[in-house]
Each structure stands twice: as structure tokens, then as C-alpha cells.
Amino acid sequence: MSEFTLWDILRNLLLATRWTIVLSLVSFVGGSLVGALLLLLRIGYNKAGRVFARGYIELFQGTPLLMQLFLAFFGLGLFGIDVPAWLAAGLALILWTAAFLAEIWRGCVEAIAKGQWEASSSLGMGYIQQMRYVILPQALKIAVPPTVGFSVQVVKGTALTSIIGFVELSKAGTVVTNATFEPFTVYGLVALIYFCLCWPLSKSSQILERKLNVAHRNH
């Protein structure tokens, strides 16, 4: 049996970390775009759009991410569509992220005082103008800390994709453990790497919250 140095283990884990980062970024960026669309449907004038967005959000928030991954991976396979693990992982995480971000952002839009709508109405602005110039600029500001905070959940969520066979950090941990028989060392390192990814995000969320609150102090 060959010997593995700590560096061998770490190097392999770090290589797999690239995929965790890529998957996180894809999920977050894709989820933001889909989430923005959902948000507009959710708070828009169109009733069908509102019902759809609401149902979508409740569905994705009300089921485990793992089930969504299984459905994306195996479910489409039932229809004869061969879905590679990376595609199923990316797709499921984008849709999942979108549901949560849409709901977080809806809270931010609704946190804007009613008087802002009334004042802009009384000045003759229409719905889209109010959104564009009055409501969203303020909502975006308060949305930054919770959005950055949620990105931590996305990074950790990518770990689940190891179960459908996508080789990211967690999956690499399993593979390396099987080769080295050193689970404690390997998973310890895996946890440490996740922490190094997530901690700066939570910290910056906290700092942003404090900073934006100061700018917002009298409202």
C-alpha cells in the first residue's frame, strides 16, 4: 500500500474545491437571474404570474434540496433524457437558489414604507417608474446583507451534489478517504476548506449590514 502525505491529500481536495467554487458561482449567478424574474412575477400586476411564482417558491422551499437533485438527475432519466451529473447539479441548485432569493428580495421590497409608494403615485409615476426609481434602489440596499448571507447556504448546498456523483469537495473527500483510510484527517480538511469559503462570506454580510444600516439610520 502506498503512503499518502498530508500534501497529497490537501492537493487533491483543493483541486476538487475548484468545482465547488464554480458550482457555487453558477448557482448563485443563475439563481439571481431566475430569482429576479420570479420576484417581478411575484410582486407584479399579473395574477397568473403571481400564482405561478408563489407556487414555485413554496414547492422549492417546501422540499429538500436532495430530493430536487434526485428528481433532476434520475427523474429526467426516466424520460430517456441522459442528464450528466454536472448539469443536474447546476440546474437543481439554480432553481433552488432562485426560490430563496426571490423570497428574500420580496421581503426587502415590502419593507419599503407605504409612504414611498404613495408619494411617488401622487407625483404621477406609474408602477414601473416607481419600481425603477423609488422602490428598487432602496430595496437593493437592504437586500445586500441577506443575499450575501444566503450565498453561504449555496456553498454548503453544493455538498449535496456529491450524492448524484458530481465530483466537488465533498465527493473528493469520500474518494480520498477510500484511498487513504484516514477519514478524520480528510474530512477535517474538507470542513476546514468549507469554512475558509463560507466564513468570509458571513463576515462580509455582517459588515455590510452594519455599514448599510448607518447610511439608513433615520429611516
Next chain:
Amino acid sequence: MSLIEITEVKKRFGDNEVLKGINIDVEPGEVIAIIGKSGSGKSTLLRCINGLETIDEGSISVAGAQLLPDDLHLKALRLKVGMIFQGFNLFPHLTAGKNVMLSQMVVKKTPKAEAEVMAKKMLDRVGLGHKFDAYPDQLSGGQQQRVAIARALAMQPIALLCDEITSALDPELVNEVLAVVKELASEGMTLLMVTHEMRFARDVCSRVVFMHQGRVHEIGPPGEVFANPQTPELKQFLGMQ
């Protein structure tokens, strides 16, 4: 023809009838104070005139145009009638100047340079020309309310609705806002104001409307209404009993 014609206006919130048939005609240049207890429907009436609440029965017309609850008619109405609120409602992410410029640019499509000139002029008019670049949270309550007045004036309305505009202010700040309103009145602006400032109503207004339980209970020149109230409700409201 009257500038604002309010005819048999009724408004219900669920089972609660807040306005029970209001008739008021406002002539150009009139300054009208609406007084009454809270819950008498005075703020609701004002909000109906601006289309912030829809009316259930009756009609409101401003300068001959009917108030209809579709976007096009509402927008046309709101260009004629400005509104100022108790809570100022300035846009906190914009400077005072930008607050005054925004609606000119996006609603009237006024070019930026022109909107800026107008904003400066209107802020000067309320005595805040030097605060053009200040954000709302850097201004006192009285200053914020004056910016709100400038913002409404920049749309060049033919009438202004003031909904308890001094009620959220510290006592020492009330006068600076009332001074601005007084000046507008003297320049011939048509004003409808819900107010608790009885002395101001007496000094400045051409007519006083006393509302009680969703109806116009008494209406007349301030001299008559304040000196010689006809109904026990008004006497009680004025503390004469």
C-alpha cells in the same frame, strides 16, 4: 365653474362607511381647512381627491376632468393636484435636489438641465436653496417637509392637498412650514388642508370645513365657523362647552 367639485362622494372600508356623501366645491385660489376629530374621514377625503383611495359612489372632478380609477386618468389628475403628507415621504436615497427633479424627469420627461433649474427655483422658494445636495436624513423634519412641498410644486400643480403636514413636527418647526404654506396661499395657490392648527386655519383660510362622522357638518368662512359654531359637535370640538 369650480376648480374642484366633490359631489355626493361615498367611501366604504368593508362595512364601515367612512364618507357618507360629501359635497364641496372649491373655487380657484381658495384655501380650505378641513378640521374634525380623528376618524371623521377628513384624511380619507383628501386621499380620494388624489386617487390614493377609490371612491364607491359620487364623483370628483378637477378643472373639469373627472376622476376615474384607470392609470391614464389618474396620472392626468395627479399632474394637476399635488399632495403633501404627514410623514414627508421624501425619497431617502436621493438628495433634496434629486427628490425635486425625479418626477419632472420621469413623468414629464423634462430634460435634466431644465429639471435642475426648476428644482433650484422651487427649493429657493421654500428657503432651502442651499440644501440642494443634502440627503433627507441630514435635514430637520421641518426642512424635509419644505422639500416635500418644493417637490410637489415642481410639477406645477393647480392645487395642493396637505394631509396634516405639521402633525409630525416638533413645535418649533411647525412655523417654518406654515410660513411656506401661507406664502403659497398669498400667491393664489388653491389649497385643501387637513389640519389641527386652528389659529392657522383662522388666519389664512377662506373657508373651514368641519367634518363629523363622515359628513360635512359645518362649512363657512373661519370667522363664522370659529366664532359662531351652530352645532353642539363643533362647539365641543372647539372646546367651547
